[in-house]
Amino acid sequence: MRCEENKICGVCGREFTPATPCTLLEEAGEWLSAEFWEDAGRLCPPCLENRARLALMYIIDR
Numbered sequence: 001m002r003c004e005e006n007k008i009c010g011v012c013g014r015e016f017t018p019a020t021p022c023t024l025l026e027e028a029g030e031w032l033s034a035e036f037w038e039d040a041g042r043l044c045p046p047c048l049e050n051r052a053r054l055a056l057m058y059i060i061d062r
Contacts, residue, residue: 009044011051016044028052 006015018041021027029048032055034040043051 007042009047010039010042011047012044014044014046019045021045021048023049025049025052028055 006017008015021030022045026045026048029043029050029052030040032051033043033048036055037051
């Protein structure tokens with residue numbers, strides 16, 4: 001089995017190891033990264049969660 005290398009978060013600059021999302025907010029943040037911002041795989045789990053929280057508050061469906 002191949003081990004994934006650590007990455008640097010594109011938002012906060014912290015080093016992280018890519019992993020399967022553990023929370024609903026991480027999962028939502030990952031979806032937003034892939035579908036909305038097109039930066040999937042480049043954000044750490046805390047930034048994914050923060051992105052999902054902010055999207056819930058500020059993205060308005062028209």
